[in-house]
Amino acid sequence: MLQGGVKFANISATAAVVFPGNRGRMAYIIATANMKGGVGKTTLTVNLAASLAKYFQKRVLVVDLDTQISATLSLMSPQDFAKRRKEQRTLKHIVNQIVRQGNATNPTVSDVVHHYIGSLKGFDLLPGDIDLYDEFLVSETLFEQASQDPNHNFAQAWNRLERVLLERILEPLHKDYDFIVLDCAPGYSLLTRSALVSSDFYILPAKPEPLSVVGIQLLERRIEQLRQNHQLTDEVTTQLLGIVFTMTGGLFASRYYRQVMQRVHTDFSAAKVFQTQVPNDVSVSKAVDSFTPIVLSNPSATGAKVFVKLTQEFLKKLEINLGEKEQKTKLNLAAIE
Numbered sequence: 001m002l003q004g005g006v007k008f009a010n011i012s013a014t015a016a017v018v019f020p021g022n023r024g025r026m027a028y029i030i031a032t033a034n035m036k037g038g039v040g041k042t043t044l045t046v047n048l049a050a051s052l053a054k055y056f057q058k059r060v061l062v063v064d065l066d067t068q069i070s071a072t073l074s075l076m077s078p079q080d081f082a083k084r085r086k087e088q089r090t091l092k093h094i095v096n097q098i099v100r101q102g103n104a105t106n107p108t109v110s111d112v113v114h115h116y117i118g119s120l121k122g123f124d125l126l127p128g129d130i131d132l133y134d135e136f137l138v139s140e141t142l143f144e145q146a147s148q149d150p151n152h153n154f155a156q157a158w159n160r161l162e163r164v165l166l167e168r169i170l171e172p173l174h175k176d177y178d179f180i181v182l183d184c185a186p187g188y189s190l191l192t193r194s195a196l197v198s199s200d201f202y203i204l205p206a207k208p209e210p211l212s213v214v215g216i217q218l219l220e221r222r223i224e225q226l227r228q229n230h231q232l233t234d235e236v237t238t239q240l241l242g243i244v245f246t247m248t249g250g251l252f253a254s255r256y257y258r259q260v261m262q263r264v265h266t267d268f269s270a271a272k273v274f275q276t277q278v279p280n281d282v283s284v285s286k287a288v289d290s291f292t293p294i295v296l297s298n299p300s301a302t303g304a305k306v307f308v309k310l311t312q313e314f315l316k317k318l319e320i321n322l323g324e325k326e327q328k329t330k331l332n333l334a335a336i337e
């Protein structure tokens with residue numbers, strides 16, 4: 001029996017399984033993304049991560065890729081964050097070094113990781129920043145790289161940066177974690193694209209309202225475009241793990257609920273939609289006041305129990321998808337032999 005009165009079956013999805021296609025790394029990289037803001041991405045990210053660490057004994061790193069720094073401030077106090085910024089120990093200083101010279105030596109990515117969130121061993125954060133990269137520096141670097149290329153192929157230089165940026169940031173950390181969860185910004189910035197390209201799976205949180213369907217379709221279209229852009233160099237293998245409906249149960253939401261569900265179910269198979277939905281629960285949003293996700297600060301609240309249940313479903317979905325991915329790779333190999 002776990003804290004908060006929630007009981008779970010044993011989950012056999014252990015991170016010791018290295019699945020083909022994740023380039024032999026230990027940690028699974030999961031991105032939380034939606035073109036829309038305010039749909040519960042960050043809340044889902046921090047609670048899924050906290051729940052994996054606390055209830056499923058996983059080693060988890062949250063990476064804050066949004067300049068609104070909501071994930072950072074959900075996991076550490078503004079005072080601690082201000083101190084780190086002064087010490088230049090935020091993601092921004094890693095990103096700029098990688099853009100400039102291809103690796104990060106001062107600070108290194110390990111220098112920037114904040115450990116023991118909520119006093120939990122193995123629950124860490126790579127804190128974000130209110131600006132994450134210098135756009136001028138990015139343009140200059142890409143321009144230089146493209147001019148060295150005999151074909152002056154700017155698009156290829158761009159794709160290469162997209163491909164390596166997060167991979168290089170995360171590479172030194174893979175061995176320390178079972179899961180690395182990337183909290184993406186809304187929209188389609190360089191870091192969101194890099195996160196999608198580097199991830200094994202992505203989760204798509206959405207509110208049950210008409211415009212959500214548009215947000216879902218836009219992201220799917222963008223990912224298809226990413227696959228095409230990269231297909232000649234290095235395949236994009238990320239897969240949708242599932243759509244999670246968030247902030248359900250409100251008056252406005254219920255009016256459109258059936259309509260939205262119907263639409264989503266015509267576009268996606270049932271396996272791509274999480275059965276567990278996150279209801280509107282004011283204690284979920286209030287947890288931000290204590291810089292601790294609700295699954296840690298108030299585990300008996302309805303919202304907290306739902307996040308733990310969602311985490312159980314997440315692990316189950318992961319296990320099923322890994323099996324399918326492995327099967328696909330075997331089939332591809334058989335075709336080569």
Ligand SMILES: Nc1ncnc2c1ncn2[C@@H]1O[C@H](COP(=O)(O)OP(=O)(O)O)[C@@H](O)[C@H]1O
Nearest residue numbers: 037038039040041042043247279280281284285
């Ligand atoms: N299940 C929930 N119940 C109540 N409020 C929520 C819930 N999930 C998120 N919120 C609140 O909604 C707002 C947007 O959520 P957030 O996770 O920051 O979205 P996003 O990352 O997509 O912009 C925040 O104020 C958050 O506290």
Ligand SMILES: [Mg+2]
Nearest residue numbers: 041042066070
């Ligand atoms: Mg957010």
